[in-house]
Amino acid sequence: MADELEAAMIASAEEVLAEARELLAEAVVGEQELRIAGTRLAESLGDTLRIAVSRGGRLESEG
Known part of the structure:
Protein backbone atom coordinates (compact mmCIF):
# COMPACT_ATOMS: atom_id res chain seq x y z
CA MET A 1 0.00 0.00 0.00
CA ALA A 2 2.85 2.40 0.82
CA ASP A 3 4.40 1.80 -2.61
CA GLU A 4 1.10 2.64 -4.31
CA LEU A 5 0.76 5.85 -2.30
CA GLU A 6 4.34 6.82 -3.12
CA ALA A 7 3.75 6.17 -6.81
CA ALA A 8 0.62 8.32 -6.77
CA MET A 9 2.44 11.15 -5.00
CA ILE A 10 5.31 11.03 -7.48
CA ALA A 11 2.89 11.00 -10.43
CA SER A 12 1.12 14.01 -8.96
CA ALA A 13 4.44 15.83 -8.52
CA GLU A 14 5.32 15.12 -12.16
CA GLU A 15 2.00 16.60 -13.25
CA VAL A 16 2.45 19.69 -11.06
CA LEU A 17 5.96 20.20 -12.45
CA ALA A 18 4.75 19.91 -16.06
CA GLU A 19 1.96 22.42 -15.42
CA GLY A 57 15.19 4.92 6.23
CA ARG A 58 13.99 1.63 4.82
CA LEU A 59 17.23 1.10 2.94
CA GLU A 60 19.30 1.79 6.06
CA SER A 61 17.27 -0.67 8.12
CA GLU A 62 17.64 -3.35 5.43
CA GLY A 63 21.41 -2.86 5.04
Whole structure:
Protein backbone atom coordinates (compact mmCIF):
# COMPACT_ATOMS: atom_id res chain seq x y z
CA MET A 1 0.00 0.00 0.00
CA ALA A 2 2.85 2.40 0.82
CA ASP A 3 4.40 1.80 -2.61
CA GLU A 4 1.10 2.64 -4.31
CA LEU A 5 0.76 5.85 -2.30
CA GLU A 6 4.34 6.82 -3.12
CA ALA A 7 3.75 6.17 -6.81
CA ALA A 8 0.62 8.32 -6.77
CA MET A 9 2.44 11.15 -5.00
CA ILE A 10 5.31 11.03 -7.48
CA ALA A 11 2.89 11.00 -10.43
CA SER A 12 1.12 14.01 -8.96
CA ALA A 13 4.44 15.83 -8.52
CA GLU A 14 5.32 15.12 -12.16
CA GLU A 15 2.00 16.60 -13.25
CA VAL A 16 2.45 19.69 -11.06
CA LEU A 17 5.96 20.20 -12.45
CA ALA A 18 4.75 19.91 -16.06
CA GLU A 19 1.96 22.42 -15.42
CA ALA A 20 4.36 24.84 -13.72
CA ARG A 21 6.80 24.62 -16.62
CA GLU A 22 3.99 25.41 -19.08
CA LEU A 23 2.91 28.37 -16.96
CA LEU A 24 6.44 29.73 -16.69
CA ALA A 25 6.92 29.40 -20.45
CA GLU A 26 4.10 31.90 -21.02
CA ALA A 27 5.13 35.48 -21.76
CA VAL A 28 2.68 37.00 -19.28
CA VAL A 29 1.57 35.31 -16.08
CA GLY A 30 -0.54 36.75 -13.30
CA GLU A 31 0.61 36.95 -9.70
CA GLN A 32 -2.19 34.71 -8.48
CA GLU A 33 -1.31 32.03 -11.03
CA LEU A 34 2.33 32.12 -9.91
CA ARG A 35 1.33 31.88 -6.25
CA ILE A 36 -0.89 28.87 -6.91
CA ALA A 37 1.84 27.18 -8.97
CA GLY A 38 4.43 27.93 -6.29
CA THR A 39 2.18 26.55 -3.56
CA ARG A 40 1.52 23.35 -5.50
CA LEU A 41 5.22 22.96 -6.27
CA ALA A 42 6.10 23.38 -2.59
CA GLU A 43 3.50 20.79 -1.59
CA SER A 44 4.79 18.34 -4.19
CA LEU A 45 8.39 18.90 -3.15
CA GLY A 46 7.44 18.26 0.47
CA ASP A 47 5.73 15.01 -0.50
CA THR A 48 8.67 13.93 -2.62
CA LEU A 49 11.15 14.67 0.18
CA ARG A 50 9.05 12.63 2.63
CA ILE A 51 9.17 9.73 0.16
CA ALA A 52 12.94 10.06 -0.19
CA VAL A 53 13.47 10.13 3.57
CA SER A 54 11.14 7.18 4.05
CA ARG A 55 12.89 5.14 1.37
CA GLY A 56 16.28 6.09 2.79
CA GLY A 57 15.19 4.92 6.23
CA ARG A 58 13.99 1.63 4.82
CA LEU A 59 17.23 1.10 2.94
CA GLU A 60 19.30 1.79 6.06
CA SER A 61 17.27 -0.67 8.12
CA GLU A 62 17.64 -3.35 5.43
CA GLY A 63 21.41 -2.86 5.04
